Amino acid sequence: MAAYPEPNEVDETAEFAQTLGREIAAAQSFVALLEREQQMLVKGQVDDLLDLVRQKNGLAAELATLAAQRQRLLAASGLLNDRQGMAAWFAAHPGETRMHSAWSALLAVAGQARELNRVNGELIQERMQSNAQALEALLGSNAATNLYGPDGQSGLPSGQRISDSA
Numbered sequence: 001m002a003a004y005p006e007p008n009e010v011d012e013t014a015e016f017a018q019t020l021g022r023e024i025a026a027a028q029s030f031v032a033l034l035e036r037e038q039q040m041l042v043k044g045q046v047d048d049l050l051d052l053v054r055q056k057n058g059l060a061a062e063l064a065t066l067a068a069q070r071q072r073l074l075a076a077s078g079l080l081n082d083r084q085g086m087a088a089w090f091a092a093h094p095g096e097t098r099m100h101s102a103w104s105a106l107l108a109v110a111g112q113a114r115e116l117n118r119v120n121g122e123l124i125q126e127r128m129q130s131n132a133q134a135l136e137a138l139l140g141s142n143a144a145t146n147l148y149g150p151d152g153q154s155g156l157p158s159g160q161r162i163s164d165s166a
Contacts, residue, residue, distance in 0.1 A: 016089075042123065077089060086103060
């Protein structure tokens with residue numbers, strides 16, 4: 001007689017597959033936003049970055065929720081909620097080759113997101129340094145040589161004003 005999976009196990013497997021699928025889709029959307037962010041940073045188009053950050057934050061929250069759901073499913077199977085737990089889940093479900101492929105795809109997309117985020121962080125640092133240098137050039141390196149005073153008015157380096165009463 002052939003062994004059939006228990007109905008509860010089928011439901012868990014289906015929920016697991018659905019969670020992984022949603023996680024992959026959200027991660028791919030996150031990567032697309034990171035790529036867009038990188039293009040904006042490279043081109044200096046920073047006006048829309050605030051909206052993009054809001055979108056990234058929303059997707060990051062969704063990804064955290066999906067990861068927690070995946071971890072809950074692993075814990076319900078008595079497994080750790082890490083890569084070893086996933087390996088144990090796959091060992092217990094050797095016929096789930098599509099889910100194994102999905103897990104590999106999720107890891108690849110997560111790696112891509114991590115690298116894009118690293119590069120974007122470097123681009124942001126470069127932009128901040130450039131802005132700081134520009135600000136320093138405008139304000140001067142010390143208070144005695146400022147071209148603009150605290151009130152925003154221009155002044156001579158000696159602190160004297162030009163008199164037009166001649």
